[in-house]
Amino acid sequence: MTKFCGGFLSGLLVVWILMHPDDLKFPALYYGGKAWFLRRAEAHTSCYFGGPFEGGVQGVVARPRSLHHIATITGRCFEPLYHVVGGGDIRLLYGMTYEGCRLRYRVLANDVELLDLEPEAPSEDWPYPGYPTYLPYFPLELDRVVDCTFEEFCELSCQRLTPPESEAIILVPPSPVLGMSMWGPSGDQESVQIVFRYNLESRIVEAFNQCA
Numbered sequence: 001m002t003k004f005c006g007g008f009l010s011g012l013l014v015v016w017i018l019m020h021p022d023d024l025k026f027p028a029l030y031y032g033g034k035a036w037f038l039r040r041a042e043a044h045t046s047c048y049f050g051g052p053f054e055g056g057v058q059g060v061v062a063r064p065r066s067l068h069h070i071a072t073i074t075g076r077c078f079e080p081l082y083h084v085v086g087g088g089d090i091r092l093l094y095g096m097t098y099e100g101c102r103l104r105y106r107v108l109a110n111d112v113e114l115l116d117l118e119p120e121a122p123s124e125d126w127p128y129p130g131y132p133t134y135l136p137y138f139p140l141e142l143d144r145v146v147d148c149t150f151e152e153f154c155e156l157s158c159q160r161l162t163p164p165e166s167e168a169i170i171l172v173p174p175s176p177v178l179g180m181s182m183w184g185p186s187g188d189q190e191s192v193q194i195v196f197r198y199n200l201e202s203r204i205v206e207a208f209n210q211c212a
Helices: 079-083 150-156 184-189
Strands: 003-009 012-018 028-031 034-040 057-059 068-073 090-094 102-107 112-118 138-147 167-172 193-199 204-210
Touching (some): 028 150, 090 193
Parallel strands (some): 057 112
Antiparallel strands (some): 028 034, 068 090, 102 204, 193 204
16 A cells, blocks of 8 residues: 655655565665655765774674674764764664574764674574675765654554654665675575664664564
8 A cells, every 4th residue: 555644844845655575675764753764875975884893892792793784874964963963873783694683782983883693603504604704885874854653654663663762764675786695595586674773862772573
């Protein structure tokens, strides 16, 4: 079902066609009754997808470089960060080679503090043998911001999500324009998504994956 909702950004009317999860190509965020859609940028920005994580990982021990940097999002792409004391940026990390990975960490000034990680160790052949150390790097920019309900935003999610409180919800799809497979061809076809829940007050991130 296609739904429509509209909102204003800098006085300009923005119309959003709510899509199926398969139509999501780049990360999308929800917070406070609005959705932020990102897109690939043609010039370097402070927001970017993939590439190496330049900070350190403290806390629960993880194998070196076993966590993948998924994206870094700043206030340039997600304006609420400008209004949070110490909001800084959102660094999204995930254990792509940890089967059924669930993790929780706190974003620090330059590093992250890993609080929980399941399973404890990565797999040699998950999600497929020879998985790359880094995801493809490219800069991101804001595409559009629209007013919408959480229920409308969940049309983009493969599964029903728990409504947020003071969190931002971030969906990362297996985009076909990456130049690589995130989950293997079969996993990508099942629209496996990474879901991040970022608490703007505590700066704690929870992450897991889901599929249709």
